[in-house]
Amino acid sequence: MEHNNTMRGVVFIGNGKVELRNFPKPTPRGTQVVVKMKAAGICGSDMHSFYRSQDFWAQHPIIRGHEPSGIIEAVGEAVTMVQPGDRVSVYHAPACGHCEACVRGEYFRCTTIGPGYRLASLKVHGCDADFLLVDQNVCFPLPDSLSFEDGAIIACAGGTAYHALKKADVHAGEYVLVTGLGPVGLCVTLLANAMGAFVIGADPIAYRRELAKHHGATYTLDPAQENLAEKVKQIVKEGVEVAIETSGNDQARADILQATNYHSRLVYVGFGGQTQNIMLSPLLGDRMITGSNMFTGADYYDLTRFLLRKQLHFDVLVTHRFPLERAQEAFDLFATKQTGKVVFTWD
16 A cells, blocks of 8 residues: 555556556645545556557556546645545546536536546546545545445446437437447446346457346347348347447447438447448438547436436446556456456555
8 A cells, every 4th residue: 555655556668568656645736636546447448558669658657547436535725626535436537627618517628728638648647546636626426325436437438338328319118239348338238228228239259248138238249240230130120229339340330320220329439440431321311420428527417316316336347356456467357358347446
């Protein structure tokens, strides 16, 4: 654990290797707070930089992690919104709180600090550490009946999944196709099932398909072994009403167009790959096609109310828990894609 004025933090050192280093324990100033970490999730987006070169990470010794939840430990002299002892889930995009984007709750588009300025970017230390320094305006109250693991998952994967479903305007009784059953896709599955939808999950990894079945998918399909659109239309002849693409896979991006009906809603969430051209024409009918990135402050409150009323928990998606000192093992395991959600926990 931390000693006096130091703390431990996980950094990438290149080529799939991580290291636990000592850092100064942060001191809050002004509207800043220090969060004592209780749970921090590993996100699929971490893998986009996990294998970068040793030379790159030598220039960026930044603490990793952007799915934080914990307890307010200390506050700056100008803090009015939280106090020591508060349980919080932390939004992972530092923001000014008063520009037009922030007023809409779209902190990830903050025009003062700059869009894309996030925990564990290359400028701001992340949450895979004993303590996290953030502004009070990104600390959201975590209800007592939700776990710290719930809070960590809401902070990224869960909130992102909810925002996508909200954009899709899912109704009870509809069919929702989810392509990619990693952490975000599993969160979509859990939430869509709770909303009364029938979920069809698609992923080439058998382990993830089994998890999806366990957490609400009515059907699961292997897009590597079968034509996804054809199999979907064997289940729903005219095609599904909603498709949410979370894998970032080029083929999946195209497949969901063929698997949906003419008045469906398609939401693209996953990133990566080399996006191929998709022919947009009147032949698409009345399909509504949109992208979805992260979630808003308002979504946080809507989502936590939904979880409480449904007595639903994201922590059921956690398959592996690790202390910080086993960070290399945690990242190596997550990289195999043979997991659900993987989290770091503190006593």
